[in-house]
Each structure stands twice: as C-alpha cells, then as structure tokens.
Amino acid sequence: xxxxxxxxxxxxxxVDGFEELSLKxxxxxxxxxxxxxxxxxxxxxxxxxxxxxxRRTLEAIYIHSTSNKSSENFLAMETYLKRxxxxxxxxxxxxxxxxxxxxxxxxxxxxxxxxxxxxxxxQEGESAKELFELLDPIIFDPExxxxxxxxxxxxxxxxxxxxxxxxxxxxxxxxxYYNNLKESGGDTPISFGLNSRLVAEExxxxxxxxxxxxxxxxxxxxxxxxxxxxxxxxxDDTQQTIIQTLINYYRTGDLRTFDEYSIQWxxxxxxxxxxxxxxxxxxxxxLGLKASWExxxxxxxxxxxxxxxxxxxxxxxxxxxxxxxxxFKKKKVKGVSAKVITAAILAGDLYPSTAxxxxxxxxxxxxxxxxxxxxxxxxxxxxxxxxxxxxxxxEEFVYSDQEKELIDKYSNLTDELHTxxxxxxxxxxxxxxxxxxxDALKAYGSxxxxxxxxxxxxxYIADTKMIExxxxxxxxxxxxxxxxxxxxxxxxxxxxxxxEHQIEEAHMRNRQLIARWxxxxxxxxNVIEFINRxxxxxxxxxxxxxxxxxxxQLLAEIQRIKSTGEYxxxxxxxxxxxxxxxxTLHLEVLERYEKLxxxxxxxxxxxxxxxxxxxEGNVCDITVSYDESYTDQMLRYSSDYxxxxxxxx
Ligand code: ZN
Numbered sequence: 284x285x286x287x288x289x290x291x292x293x294x295x296x297x298v299d300g301f302e303e304l305s306l307k308x309x310x311x312x313x314x315x316x317x318x319x320x321x322x323x324x325x326x327x328x329x330x331x332x333x334x335x336x337x338r339r340t341l342e343a344i345y346i347h348s349t350s351n352k353s354s355e356n357f358l359a360m361e362t363y364l365k366r367x368x369x370x371x372x373x374x375x376x377x378x379x380x381x382x383x384x385x386x387x388x389x390x391x392x393x394x395x396x397x398x399x400x401x402x403x404x405x406q407e408g409e410s411a412k413e414l415f416e417l418l419d420p421i422i423f424d425p426e427x428x429x430x431x432x433x434x435x436x437x438x439x440x441x442x443x444x445x446x447x448x449x450x451x452x453x454x455x456x457x458x459x460y461y462n463n464l465k466e467s468g469g470d471t472p473i474s475f476g477l478n479s480r481l482v483a484e485e486x487x488x489x490x491x492x493x494x495x496x497x498x499x500x501x502x503x504x505x506x507x508x509x510x511x512x513x514x515x516x517x518x519d520d521t522q523q524t525i526i527q528t529l530i531n532y533y534r535t536g537d538l539r540t541f542d543e544y545s546i547q548w549x550x551x552x553x554x555x556x557x558x559x560x561x562x563x564x565x566x567x568x569x570l571g572l573k574a575s576w577e578x579x580x581x582x583x584x585x586x587x588x589x590x591x592x593x594x595x596x597x598x599x600x601x602x603x604x605x606x607x608x609x610x611f612k613k614k615k616v617k618g619v620s621a622k623v624i625t626a627a628i629l630a631g632d633l634y635p636s637t638a639x640x641x642x643x644x645x646x647x648x649x650x651x652x653x654x655x656x657x658x659x660x661x662x663x664x665x666x667x668x669x670x671x672x673x674x675x676x677x678e679e680f681v682y683s684d685q686e687k688e689l690i691d692k693y694s695n696l697t698d699e700l701h702t703x704x705x706x707x708x709x710x711x712x713x714x715x716x717x718x719x720x721x722d723a724l725k726a727y728g729s730x731x732x733x734x735x736x737x738x739x740x741x742x743y744i745a746d747t748k749m750i751e752x753x754x755x756x757x758x759x760x761x762x763x764x765x766x767x768x769x770x771x772x773x774x775x776x777x778x779x780x781x782x783e784h785q786i787e788e789a790h791m792r793n794r795q796l797i798a799r800w801x802x803x804x805x806x807x808x809n810v811i812e813f814i815n816r817x818x819x820x821x822x823x824x825x826x827x828x829x830x831x832x833x834x835x836q837l838l839a840e841i842q843r844i845k846s847t848g849e850y851x852x853x854x855x856x857x858x859x860x861x862x863x864x865x866x867t868l869h870l871e872v873l874e875r876y877e878k879l880x881x882x883x884x885x886x887x888x889x890x891x892x893x894x895x896x897x898x899e900g901n902v903c904d905i906t907v908s909y910d911e912s913y914t915d916q917m918l919r920y921s922s923d924y925x926x927x928x929x930x931x932x
Contacts, residue, residue: 292882359384492536741831
C-alpha cells in the first residue's frame with residue numbers, strides 16, 4: 284500500500300491499541316482529531332497567498348475534467364497536485380524551492396475554461412480566464428516566488444520569500460518593528476509576532492492576528508468548536524483547564540495566554556491522551572518569528588513506556604556493573620523515564636511529513652524556568668523502520684541471510700531498546716572528577732558524549748540482565764543491533780555524506796568512532812571483517828561476544844576521558860577514527876545506494892476514525908481503518924475541512 288511520486292514515498296502508521304481504549308478515550312481522541320483537521324487550510328495560506336486558489340483550481344479539474352485522464356498532461360498535473368497536497372503549497376516542503384510543473388500552460392487554460400466555472404475558486408465578477416491569467420505566472424514563471432523561505436545573504440529575505448507572513452514589509456522595517464517590541468518584554472517576554480501577519484497599510488505597520496474575528500477566523504472557530512466538545516471527555520480538571528486556556532488564546536490571540544497554556548501543558552505529564560494544536564514552529568518565517576499551524580494528537584504507548592520504566596528503576600544496577608573505573612561512576616544515579624507516545628492524528632505542519640520526536644514549548648524563558656516536555660513517537664519510528672526493511676537497502680548491504688534473519692526478527696525491538704538505554708541511562712551515567720569542567724572537551728565534547736551514551740547501550744543490550752528483566756526474548760537478539768550498528772558506522776551511514784566530504788555531525792562521528800575503533804581493536808582476532816564479494820564490500824562479524832568486550836573497553840576509555848576532561852585524548856580519538864572517510868569505500872557505497880532509487884522524503888497517510896452509532900443514534904464505538912488512499916484522503920480533507928476563503932486578508 285505504499286505510493287511514490289516525485290521524490291516522495293507515502294507510508295502508513297498504525298495506532299496500535301486504539302481498539303482496546305475506553306469509549307471515553309476514543310471520543311476524546313476523535314474530537315481532538317477533528318480539531319486537528321479543521322486547521323488544514325491555515326497552513327496552505329501561511330505558505331503562500333495563492334496556494335488555496337491553486338489547490339482548489341487543480342482539485343476541481345482533477346475531479347470534474349472530462350478530458351483524457353491518462354494523457355501526459357493530466358498525469359503531470361496529478362503529480363503536481365500531489366506535491367501541493369504534500370507541501371501545503373507550491374514549494375518543496377524541505378528545500379523550499381518552487382515546483383516546476385510538467386504540464387503545459389495551454390493544458391491548464393483549456394481545462395480551466397472547459398469545466399463549469401462555478402467549480403473554480405472565482406472571486407465576485409472574476410472569469411475563469413482572468414483566474415488563469417492571475418495564476419499562470421505564479422505556477423509557471425520560475426522567476427516569480429521562486430522560494431518559500433529565502434535566507435540568502437545580501438538579499439532582502441522578506442520581499443524575496445513567497446511565504447505569506449509579511450505583506451508589503453521589507454526586512455529592515457520588520458526587524459525594527461519587532462526589536463522595538465522586544466525591548467518592552469522584560470524577564471518573561473512573549474514571543475512577539477508569533478501569531479500574526481505583519482502588513483503595511485497606508486504607511487503604517489499593522490499586525491493581523493490569527494484569532495476569532497481576526498485572520499483565519501473561520502478555521503479557528505471550527506478548531507474551538509471541537510476543542511469544546513473534547514473538554515467533556517478530558518481526563519481531569521487539569522486537562523480541562525489546559526484545553527480551556529488554549530480556547531481562550533484562540534479567542535483573544537493574546538500571547539500571554541499562550542504562555543500560560545504552554546506552562547500548564549508542559550506540567551501535565553500524567554494524562555494518557557495528549558495533544559498540541561496551534562502556531563508552534565517558526566522555520567517557515569525567514570525571520571524565525573511567525574509560527575506555522577500544526578497539530579498532533581497522541582496517547583501513551585504503554586508497552587514502550589513500561590520498558591523505559593523498568594530500565595529507569597534498575598538504573599543503579601547498571602551503573603554499579605558497568606566496566607567503567609569506580610572513581611568515574613555515580614554513587615547515586617537516577618534514570619530518566621522518557622515518555623513514548625502513539626500518534627493518533629497528524630495535521631498542519633506535521634502532516635504528511637512529520638517529526639519522530641517532540642520537545643516543546645519553544646519559548647526560551649519558559650524552558651529555562653519551567654522546563655519542557657519531550658516525547659518520542661513510537662508508531663512513526665516503527666513505520667519508518669518497516670519501510671526501510673523492504674526497500675532493497677538491507678538486501679544490498681547486509682552480508683548474508685543469517686544477518687538478514689537476525690535483523691528481521693529482532694531489530695525493531697533492539698533499535699528501540701538501544702535508544703531507551705542511550706536516553707534513560709547512557710547520558711545520565713558516570714561522573715566528572717572534582718574540578719573538571721562540563722565543557723573541557725570543547726568541540727569534541729558532543730561526539731564523546733554521544734559515544735558514551737551509545738556505548739552504554741551497546742554494552743548492556745548484550746547483557747543477560749536484558750533477558751532477566753524481560754526486555755529481550757533470548758541471547759541472540761542483541762546481535763541484530765551489533766550487526767546493524769557496525770554496518771552503519773563503517774559503511775552505510777556514508778550515503779548521507781557528499782563525495783570528498785568528511786564527517787561533521789556529532790552523531791555520525793560518534794558512530795564511525797565506535798565502529799572503526801572496534802574494527803581496529805579486534806583486528807588481530809578477526810572480530811569484524813570486511814569481505815569483498817563480486818566487487819562489493821560487506822561487513823561480517825565473526826565474534827559477537829568479543830565485540831561486546833571491545834565495546835566495554837571503549838566505554839571505560841571514553842568515560843575516563845570525559846571524567847578527567849582530557850582534551851588531547853578526545854581530540855586524537857575523534858580525529859583518528861571519527862572524521863576521515865575511506866574514499867574508495869565511500870564512492871562504492873554511494874553508487875550502490877544510488878541504484879536503489881530510494882525516495883529521500885517520506886510522509887504518512889492518516890488513519891480514518893469512524894463513528895459507530897447504536898439504534899438510538901448514540902455513538903457506541905469509534906473504529907479505525909487504514910484503507911484510504913493518499914489522493915482520497917487529500918480530496919476528503921479538501922471537501923470536509925475547507926473552512927477558509929481562497930483569499931485571506
Ligand atoms: Zn544522545
């Protein structure tokens with residue numbers, strides 16, 4: 284059921300355990316999901332002033348055209364429309380550049396003139412021909428609105444960006460406007476400009492606030508309608524208050540109320556069902572002030588959360604038994620139990636392309652004073668893993684069926700467990716000697732720190748304690764993690780590095796450091812072997828238990844470096860093992876990867892929630908289904924959640 288177009292691959296995620304939830308939870312999730320879907324048009328308009336008109340025009344043609352739907356032009360328009368749905372606009376969701384349509388202007392004009400004009404998003408008095416003439420350059424001229432977000436040095440980044448956060452305002456004016464406001468902020472400064480469009484009107488700068496009665500009012504009213512319905516099903520007073528504060532914020536647009544809401548929200552870590560709905564991330568604004576609209580509804584992944592609780596409860600045992608020198612161990616260690624969640628619906632800037640973890644709120648002063656809430660989304664990660672297992676990647680790079688079987692059987696579990704050990708124990712383990720500064724290792728600090736956490740996980744995932752605690756089924760499971768880790772660190776992660784470049788990013792450096800060091804250390808006993816078969820390089824691990832000992836030795840050494848703050852040792856480890864790339868191997872890996880023709884970007888189709896009614900018409904159950912296609916989902920959303928006018932001023 285996986286669909287591909289342009290550089291995109293669509294996946295599905297499953298909401299495991301939804302069926303078993305109580306009816307009250309199901310209704311709660313349903314109402315919050317409706318609130319999430321109700322904001323869809325907002326992001327289209329934020330991403331560009333013509334996006335809604337273009338989307339609606341193409342959808343009308345797509346549905347109502349009577350011409351040949353398998354013509355080259357029609358198929359090219361279909362792909363273009365799929366890309367617009369994916370990006371919520373006419374620019375690439377990641378690279379921000381405008382799509383180049385592969386259908387002709389004449390085709391578009393013909394289609395627009397031949398369908399019933401009533402189906403087009405025409406303004407009063409506007410003809411189909413006039414709408415075509417308006418949209419023609421926006422769609423076809425590469426010089427017009429070439430980028431959604433332009434950050435090029437030396438250009439006015441506002442007037443050259445196509446996003447719809449500023450109108451008639453240049454960079455200097457906008458910066459001056461917000462700098463003046465900032466000075467009035469004090470110790471708890473609100474995020475000025477977060478929820479508004481800045482517009483020049485008759486020489487004056489005016490903020491048009493996104494709220495009830497302001498911009499995007501129609502969609503926001505629908506969001507509020509569903510949030511109000513949701514309140515009834517909230518778990519307790521605390522959660523009711525949180526939702527009520529959010530509603531108040533949407534009504535008034537007052538950013539102080541938004542801060543109040545954010546603080547209430549981050550403190551609520553008990554609720555089983557949780558959600559965000561609002562103007563959150565600011566990547567879409569060249570100045571980084573204005574937030575795009577997004578929503579995610581989720582509930583606790585009880586199984587995974589149970590796993591992190593077991594690990595955290597045993598944190599002291601792990602610390603005491605680690606291969607690290609006593610002086611570098613924590614006498615009293617506290618594990619962190621990270622919350623793992625199941626996403627139930629994705630919307631706005633989290634749909635169809637989404638993050639795999641969330642750490643909010645973004646406001647600096649709130650984070651400093653009150654902290655933040657951090658979660659990982661397990662069903663999204665699982666969907667990514669599953670997709671990467673059947674796309675030819677493993678078949679290309681894994682040495683033999685034996686390793687492939689290990690990976691198929693265990694690596695969903697061992698991947699997650701390794702992440703849990705890394706996050707819940709690894710970063711929190713060990714101690715600095717008295718007087719050693721936190722940042723003694725300077726630029727090498729983050730690579731060493733990530734290596735320390737990864738090694739803690741690698742060392743313990745092979746421990747029989749894992750089986751004893753019920754975290755792994757048997758003594759072979761850890762081998763899946765060892766194999767994929769070493770293969771990735773020595774070879775396959777290089778697909779992300781351009782030819783002739785070195786490794787810069789800390790996590791990638793850490794992985795190569797560990798894999799290369801282990802390879803060198805075990806060379807005498809042939810623990811890890813490079814094998815050349817049919818002119819292709821493969822990794823083979825000959826002795827898994829020896830590899831565990833090597834991980835233990837490196838963990839002890841890395842902890843020593845961290846605890847003593849020995850800059851030179853950190854420097855030589857990183858420079859010798861983590862940075863340089865074997866050019867020949869690198870080119871080979873890139874060439875093999877290229878042949879797989881994998882889509883670099885992925886997105887997710889949402890599940891569909893269906894209300895089941897009893898004879899009296901009361902909702903007695905909500906079921907979930909996964910059979911809706913990408914196109915059907917997008918067309919349904921456009922028909923059922925199309926709350927904004929085509930022009931929003
Ligand atoms: Zn980490």
